[in-house]
Amino acid sequence: MEQSNWADYQLLKWMFWIVLVGGLAVALVAAERVLIDRYGAPGLFAAIGAWLVSTAVAASRWQRFRCPRCQHRFFRSTPPLLAILADRCVHCSQSKD
Secondary structure, three states: OOOOOHHHHHHHHHHHHHHHHHHHHHHHHHHHHHHHHHHOHHHHHHHHHHHHHHHHHHHHHHHOOEOOOOOOEOOOOOOOOHHHHOOEOOOOOOEOO
16 A cells, blocks of 8 residues: 555645646637537537546545545545545544645
């Protein structure tokens, strides 16, 4: 098992937000400029689908972050994504701050 640290946490958090916001912008621009002209509505759906999948992967990786103190998962595994709002480890109560 690989050791986690708070730099890993920050990287995963920022990766999620960049994919969520930046990925949507890239998907919409790509759909508008290339995909819709060539493929019509399925081009838009493909771009949005790719963005949704990449956002889910980034969120899943963030949610699987391991606590630097106890090396257990920092967040609960359910409910998906809402658990990321927790401010303490579910096992040892280590604070994020």
